[in-house]
Amino acid sequence: MDDTETTAGPRPVEEVTVSGPGGDLVVVGVSWAEVDAGAGLTAKLRSREGETWSGWTDLEITAPVSAAEAHEEMRGGTEPLAVMDADEIEVTLAGAPGTLPTDPELVVVDPGQSAADANVPVGEAPLGQSSAGAATGAFAVGATNAVPKIYSRADWGADESLRTWKPQIGTVTGVVVHHTAGANGYTAEAVPGIIRGIYTYHAKSLGWGDVGYNVIVDAYGRAWEGRSGGLTTAVVAAHAKGVNSTTFGISVMGNFDKIPVPDAAFRTVAQVIAWKFAVHGITTAGTAIGVDGKAMKRVVGHRDVGNTACPGAYFYPRLGELTELVDDYQVLLPDDLNLTSGGVTRIGGADRYATAAATSRFAFPAADTVFITTGTQYADALSAGPAAVKLGAPILLVQRAAIPMTVHQELQRLRPSRIYVLGGPAAVADSVVTELMAYAGVTRLAGSDRYQTSAAVGRAGWGSAQTVYLASGQDFADGLAGGAAAAAGGAPLYVTPGNLLTHSVKAELQRLGPNQVVLLGGEGALNGGVAEAVQQTLPGARVTRLAGSDRYDTAATIAGATWPNGSGVAFLATGTDFADALSGVPAAGVAAAPVLLTRPACLPRRASEVLGGLAPTVIAVFGGTGAVKTSALNDVC
Incomplete structure (x- = not known):
């Protein structure tokens, strides 16, 4: 070894830990004063049930908006994580000396109960169709299995009084695919509550005013309306810095660094993208408008436009396959779908x-x-x-x-x-x-x-x-x-x-x-x-x-x-x-x-x-x- 190798040693790291009470089902994240976290910041979470602590789970650092898109009420933070059956929750932030964010706050959201919880399908249904007794959202248009059924905000129990963001219209030139990086073991019945928790965390704790994603898909193949303003519109969301006004964001609930993306969810994501592209008169051919106006593929992962692992090690390599499936679904779309006048x-x-x-x-x-x-x-x-x-x-x-x-x-x-x-x-x-x-x-x-x-x-x-x-x-x-x-x-x-x-x-x-x-x-x-x-x-x-x-x-x-x-x-x-x-x-x-x-x-x-x-x-x-x-x-x- 030379002198540099023997004297350098490991880089020094500073840590700060925040903790608080858990619950039967809570959505957890950490927010801080700076909209953009310092480079190299990491976050990990563990929970305690009784005397037993879980292992550590990495939390992704979110960067949904650029400096130009930010406003004074916004905070930086981690992506939220659903935690079940926890008496205590602990999150540790780590980074190089002098880079830790200021005013870190553990946010624990109890999504509570909603009448919507009893009115959603509780198991996987055929694509484009609802289960018996399922709520019929405004966008329940499953006349063919190429057209997705997307449950409305009311179907997951959105409290619209929390929403402070006024809908703005951009242009859909492509899609950014995400995962929520949350827990993988949730039940079908728990999904509306988890989405309500994500909504509250995004809208209030991070100051985004609404859900960051345009559409959320769960592991059971059900799609849910996220950002308010209309699924057939080019509503600007807060999902990927620099491309919010030129793409729509779709996120699958789960952490696909840990497990493969479920097939039902994968196919629903393709359905939604195919239909959404058709509504806005585009196909997977051509290019989308990326960061700083640069051209990029129509279908990209969050890591393609930001410093993140999203949508996970198992999901990201399948984006090419996803794009091909989008093409297949677009061919099957009904002839009476309006493809020329925009959304x-x-x-x-x-x-x-x-x-x-x-x-x-x-x-x-x-x-x-x-x-x-x-x-x-x-x-x-x-x-x-x-x-x-x-x-x-x-x-x-x-x-x-x-x-x-x-x-x-x-x-x-x-x-x-x-x-x-x-x-x-x-x-x-x-x-x-x-x-x-x-x-x-x-x-x-x-x-x-x-x-x-x-x-x-x-x-x-x-x-x-x-x-x-x-x-x-x-x-x-x-x-x-x-x-x-x-x-x-x-x-x-x-x-x-x-x-x-x-x-x-x-x-x-x-x-x-x-x-x-x-x-x-x-x-x-x-x-x-x-x-x-x-x-x-x-x-x-x-x-x-x-x-x-x-x-x-x-x-x-x-x-x-x-x-x-x-x-x-x-x-x-x-x-x-x-x-x-x-x-x-x-x-x-x-x-x-x-x-x-x-x-x-x-x-x-x-x-x-x-x-x-x-x-x-x-x-x-x-x-x-x-x-x-x-x-x-x-x-x-």
């Missing part, structure tokens, strides 16, 4: 009240403010869409003298601190306001008519504005399509009669002093007299008009003019009723996306042309098939 998701409920609540859940994981309006008239709420977006609020619909149960449930989830009620007692009764006071302080925004109410909404939202939108208060269509455009530009929208500028709206224009006023709709909606009155009120402002031959053409014109470079998301709503689009404008505003109006059974030609130009990755439809039939997504009229 399509439907946001709806049993009625307009339930649809508004579903839209709120889709777009607002949390909200301090909520707007409440009647579900039987549109006038008071036409101006509310842009204001709701500015204040980070959904719009919920109520009956004049009653609050539907779906709205009660949504208010309980949101726990707002402020509620605005639109319109006077003739629209929303005082008894409803009294009920709402149990949730938060309530303020009415109202006037003697719809035009004064519109002005009151503007005063609540804006102290100044460079642009103002005007729509007819005598019909809903132009105001709803224009509301999404106004929201995208941070501008207010007011309603006025078709033949004059009301005193209340004129006063708002004088108060705000905008440089531009946009009239929505043709002369039949707002005539030349309105344009002239606006110009006289604001001599220095530019007055423009966005209009088409009818409401569908006007909505398409608004979308094309406001989003000339396209939009990753586009929303569709029926043009024959107001309710679904009324509550949908805030969701469109959050996504900075257009609202197009469609006929119930077919898409107007101009709307179809503009939709093609927008080239959205995902199309979201407001309302059920009673409002917008499936044929409207395919048939042009």
Whole structure:
């Protein structure tokens, strides 16, 4: 040996140990202050039952986001591990001197009980089919064994009040395959609870706001919806640093450094990837967008894009085989699967009240403010869409003298601190306001008519504005399509009669002093007299008009003019009723996306042309098939 070899010796290591109580079934991890752990950090866990300690199990260090994607509430940490029948849990972190993370905290999540636990299949079922008595999730589409059945978040008992992440849309160019690195010996019955534990750990302890993976697959071949926002959308998750916005993440529950991946899980992963690729119009051929924009294979493991062993020594070598199986499943997909218009998701409920609540859940994981309006008239709420977006609020619909149960449930989830009620007692009764006071302080925004109410909404939202939108208060269509455009530009929208500028709206224009006023709709909606009155009120402002031959053409014109470079998301709503689009404008505003109006059974030609130009990755439809039939997504009229 030379001198270097005899004097160097082993590298010095520093350790820190954190410990805490266990439970019958808990999900365990360690979090710390730094989002990125130091190089070379290791973590290992053991548990004690009675007097007996288990052997040590390695915990993987997670690195789900880049510095650009991180925010101040995020913490670094390990992947979570399910631990059963433990009285005490101990985790030791080890690293070179000076590299240990600060503020290490042992997190022990008890997933508790949920009604969902009794409603899931308890054994392996044929692929694409459910077991007897299984819950039928929103994505239970197993018409062929090439199309996966994916159980919804409700099916594993997601507590949506924990979710603080607002869905964002990226692009699906590939998939990153993971394993959870958790225990391998879990039962089928334990899976919903384990997922709830992972959810709580990811969302709260690490500050990600939701589950990190888009889809989770268990050892029994069942697939579960992870990240909220729609399985047919290109929802950005938190699963692989640098590629979250260009890939979706699928993770199998288990540690496949220890054992081979179960065949049922392997095949389900291939099914989900094949279907997901088809939804987004890609195959395994070609390349995905990887870290720093570099090309990579369509199907990769987490270790291909990060410093990790994931998805395990047994799983990673089979990714080539997995890719071939994806190709096989894509060939078997049914012909009527929409492969050309991007992902399509439907946001709806049993009625307009339930649809508004579903839209709120889709777009607002949390909200301090909520707007409440009647579900039987549109006038008071036409101006509310842009204001709701500015204040980070959904719009919920109520009956004049009653609050539907779906709205009660949504208010309980949101726990707002402020509620605005639109319109006077003739629209929303005082008894409803009294009920709402149990949730938060309530303020009415109202006037003697719809035009004064519109002005009151503007005063609540804006102290100044460079642009103002005007729509007819005598019909809903132009105001709803224009509301999404106004929201995208941070501008207010007011309603006025078709033949004059009301005193209340004129006063708002004088108060705000905008440089531009946009009239929505043709002369039949707002005539030349309105344009002239606006110009006289604001001599220095530019007055423009966005209009088409009818409401569908006007909505398409608004979308094309406001989003000339396209939009990753586009929303569709029926043009024959107001309710679904009324509550949908805030969701469109959050996504900075257009609202197009469609006929119930077919898409107007101009709307179809503009939709093609927008080239959205995902199309979201407001309302059920009673409002917008499936044929409207395919048939042009």
